[in-house]
Amino acid sequence: MALRRRALVLLAALCAALAVNVTPASAANTAYVFAYFTESPNMTGANYGLHLAVSQDGLNWTPLNQNNPVATPTAGTLGLRDPFILRKQDGTFVVLATDLNGTDFGQNNQYLHVWDSVDLTSFTGYRRIHLHNLSTHTWAPTAFWDASRGQYGIVYSANNGSTDVFMVNYTTDFRTVSANQVYFSPGFPVLDGDIVVDGSTFYLYYKNLSTGLLYGARSSTGAPNSYTTYTSGLRQGNAIEAPLLVKNNAGSGWWLWGDSFSPVNNDFYAWSSTNIGGNSWTALNQRVYTPPLNAKHGSIAGITAAEYNGLVSRWGLPSWTRLKSSNFPDRFARHANYVGRIDTYPFDPYQDQLWRMVPGLADSAGVSFESVNIPGRYLRHYNYEIRLDANDNTAAFRGDATFYRTAGLADAAWSSFRSYNVPDRYLRHSNYLLRIDPLSSSSSATDRQDATFRVTS
Template identity: 75%
Template sequence: MTLSRRQFGKTALTTAALATAGVAGFPRAAWAANTAYVFAYFTETPNQSASNYGLHLAVSRDGLNWSPLNQNNPVATPTAGQQGLRDPQVFRKADGTFVVIATDLKGLNFGTTSQYLHVWDSVDLTGFTGYRRLRMHTTTGHTWAPTVFRDNSRGQYGIVYSFNTGGRDVLAVNYTSDFQTVGAQQTFFSPSFNVLDGDIVVDGATTYLYYKNLNDGLLYGARSSTGQPNSFTTYTSGLRIGNAIEAPLLLKTNEGGWRLWGDSFSPVNNDYYLWTSSNITANAWTAASQRDYTPPLNSKHGSIAGITDAEYNVLVSRWGLPSWVRLKSYNLPDYFVRHANRVGRIDPYPFDPHREQLWRMVPGLADANGVSFEAITAPGNYLRHNNYAIRLDPNDNTATFRADATFHRVAGLADGNWTSFRSHNFPTHHLRHQGYVLRIDPVSASSSAADRQDATFRITS
């Protein structure tokens, strides 16, 4: 078992199928036309200072760059079992409502096992009702990383999870019609090697299962024409980015393409890596640039479901978007702007104290048309340049300080879809990193590509 169980789940019920005349007797659903995404997760940081084992939510229009809701605080917390969760999956049922199901495990105590999974019901994820635990088996084996899919041939849902029996790691399944009771445990996928973290998407007549091979540490895809236990055949080669990876998430996007997420559990790398493909039937995945995606702050082993525009808006209205921003480096996209010992710099995410990367972006102190960056951890302290170096200093309300702490947003010098920050009182100078330390320098469209990339950032959550 690896030290982190982080899995993006997904809405495995095929909305295209539901949109047609009534899979399993269900009528066409208004939510079939999803335009956005919701992400359920728990949080951890390298030294555990910001770890929280409740249910967290984030939203995104593109499913790549995420905004945590409720200021990245939990929206629900288990009150039974180990009173904490990991690996939550948010899954849309055939009636259009949601179920959330998660591992009964708090913290890093992986030697503790549970026979149960946490479960909540929700109409639209603005509230959670019917909290309960489902007992999946009666053995001493673990019950980790649940994923849900609709088995139309049975008219039931399959709950697949990582299970250990006789020293072997396999994927087990229990079937249910209502998430109130489950049938007997069955072995779902048990090849000649140990496996972990299954993730399932049903697409038309094919059921896809992506998993981690514990023997070689790589992610693989398998498929079945029936979706029944022990019917899957592996059809892809192994995938990995970085030193280690786990928890594959196979997602069919709202637009019809495919994404495969893999979770890095190295504390010095971005939490997730991403591959994309236009053809799920082929062994053809392309690694995406980390510039293209930003997972929710400190998120671990979560799940993604498609939502409608109306559902996106009601979630934002209920829980609220972040009151802070982060600044992501263009040419080092796993690095974020932070303050450390009052010096402005960029460092690889994740890091502690994690709040040193959070900023209130306020109207410019010297010009309301510009912006200034106030540290969340030190109210009244702002990023400012002093002899061209960027520092975090308290606002003394002098004209010099206000000007030093004011920047103007312009199109990114390396990429117009990103942002560069021009100094208010040195208008030929832009904020940039050099040797990981922030400063202002004369950078323009005619500067070298390296300089322009150093001066380009993404404003994100």
């Protein structure tokens, strides 16, 4: 009888553990959250706190909290890089991040920042966890659930004394961790691993420091030193790192994001694939995706509709918009020396591209564009050229600064802007300068593209 009672107790405990350790179904995820830190070319946009953005399509992102941090470390270097969000087996989240404030990559650090969160609307239990006693860095954490161990693996970039490798520590609570061990050391230096588990296969994407390319490896067990690289090298732009693997919530297909490394270049590039297990990644046109403003190396996780709504309600949407060019999708409308133009993002002052799209000064059915960083000045046409001028409240100014938003002349899902007081003319770029010109649906394809913009954040 005692043995039977003990068996029943053990069975009940096992059932409870299995109930806790069921990962929420990916079908419940209908949106995405992006965690990141920020930098800009001359670092006016640098902020080493935890930032969040949301997306419903996984490609175009809306910063939350006016692109200000939602949590900031209070120990260690007092700054973070490379934040990673993991949904744990109980459905709640843990956030890990590199303990590094700024760009002094020469310093050694044996710790990671950690927060707990039920739904990412608040962050509790802040702590730092000690991972090793090596004289090296602890960069770019990723984490995954290893069902065979009944533990989470925390994988990070470090140096084992001879080369750059990935280390791993195992944990059940992200407080106490096992001794560190080498997780992936393929015979050349590596950086920035990202791990996802799909079915029974573990996928590890990483940067090969010898070639500067991104590669994918896989394992049937997820155990240390069990991965085999199976993809060709990938790169867009001049340099790339920090691969991010994201499964499409629709249930088919994957995206791979890569950080351009330098804040003076395009911040992110992206690829898509219908089969993560194959070796076929297609580079996405930048028209398709828009990273969060000034975002750098982070992570992306699926969230439910309720979690998406909760994040928007808690942190708020931006009070500004940006205008992305249709045919030069790496360029955004901005003012420079009070002249309207489109320039390649990122640039500084990055605020030059931020607009308050307000009811039209001449007709509230239209829109006007007020500068965020020079309030009281609006985009207006003068001799058909677009300038940023102070509102003198004359009828002429109000008319020049008012536009009617219409379906995009080149893409109805985007937008075009017709002049209020010269109604056959539309806002467009020409030689990267903004102006208004006569346009219609019968205009050339190039002219229509020049006059088409994505209103984004």
